[in-house]
Amino acid sequence: MIGTVFRSEDVSVEDRFDHWRELISRTHAPSDMTSDYAADFWAHQRLLELGPVTIWPASFRPARFRRSARMVRQSDPELYHVTLLLDGGLGVDHAGQIDMHSQSDLYVVDTSRPYDVRSQDDQNRGIITGVGVEFPKVLLPVSPDRVQELLGMRLSGREGTGALLANFLTALNRESQSLQPSEAPRLGTVVLDLVSAWLAQVLDSEASLPPETRQQVMGRKIQTFIQQNLHDPDLTPPAIAAAHHISLSYLHRIFRQEARGETIAAQIRRLRMEAVRCDLADPAQRTTAIHTIAARWGIPRVSDLTRSFRAAYGLSPKEYRLQVLVGARNEAAEGAAPAIP
Known part of the structure; x- marks a missing residue:
């Protein structure tokens, strides 16, 4: 298994919230955490370290995360944080953008800027479930000025490359028990490629991505397409190429590199x-x-x-x-x- 697991029931009731808050402060950009449920807190969190990328699937009772300008000045790891919200609701106030987020939404936070993230008032009795992704900003092949346009904004994880990213993150969490440490760096690279392609698509700037990133993301789109269309007797290489608006020769070239020698057929x-x-x-x-x-x-x-x-x-x-x-x-x-x- 890659990473570690935290379960609040493994800690005494009176220490649960403080223990979880300390864990968060050690692994993420420092923030001030509060909760109306601190006296009877509940949280499950998994920490997956994939090279320079950290994935943390988590479920927890409603809490508030505030990162002030003073905290930014004191400590800035210079990370981007992407959150996929799977259940519950969150309000995000970040970089001049105030938005409400719900199931299957994605949003981006820059640790170099203050933020305020909290449960929506009408859902504060439920459990918040999501998957967080953190990585150094310098690894993202998208201009920081362009990323700034999206900070805190409600973005969809239900379609296009956003859905591809969401599906990969949930699958990563589901299969984490069987993953080996030796697989971590490659998986981290895949996550970075998907995040890069997703942001570029949202910004309509896919042409700015490195060719290898575009090719790897296209390979994953093709793999997903094949899995979803196995029932179709007309699932052939020409049909797959046409569905992705690429040439048949480019399709075969992608497949040779992504499928490790196995042909499409x-x-x-x-x-x-x-x-x-x-x-x-x-x-x-x-x-x-x-x-x-x-x-x-x-x-x-x-x-x-x-x-x-x-x-x-x-x-x-x-x-x-x-x-x-x-x-x-x-x-x-x-x-x-x-x-x-």
Whole structure:
């Protein structure tokens, strides 16, 4: 696992808020934190250190974070902080911008400027849940003058590159238990590329990004598109290139670098076989016809499925389903057998 975890229930009730406030002050830009629920505070937070990028998924009872001009003068790590709000509501007062933020919104804060972030009054009895991202400002290949235009503003994480960033951050949190420290630097680079592309898109200045950043983000868009369209039998390299307004040769070039040698057709076939195998092993779908499962994953002819499935797993779909069923029955029988004295 990458990073550390804080759970307020691991700390005595009277010390929970102070303990969490101290943790925040050690890992983020110093701010003054208060809460109407300090006497009975609750918070869960994970800290993921991905090279120079820090990700901190958190859920907590309503609190207020104020960073004054004096605090900025005393200590400025010169970071940008991006927040994806997943649940609850926050009001943000920053750099002359006052805005209200709710589920699936994103906003940017500059630690070199004062800010005031607090729960919206009409939602102060709920739990605030979000994912924060912090990184040095010098690593962002977007002009600081342009970023300044967006500080504190309510931005969407529901569409375009914003949705791509939001999905990656939530997936990163979900899979953090299985991630290895050796993966941290590369994941941090991916996060920076997505943040850069998202801000450039919002500012309509994607041309200012380095070519490698644009290419990596396009690769992730393509991967997401493939996952979402496996059901379409017309999911082919020309269709994918057309959907992303790029040439077929550029698509193949991106894929060679991003997919580590696997061709587009091979990846689509592999993902479909994995999806079919999962459905065949699902007890709830044991009466679903194999041709129905095949069609569900964009394979209109069972003969095509049989050939690809056997090549991937050494069995036909029918043989695999029977093998799983027999194995499940044997396990159930062994579990029900009386113990031998």
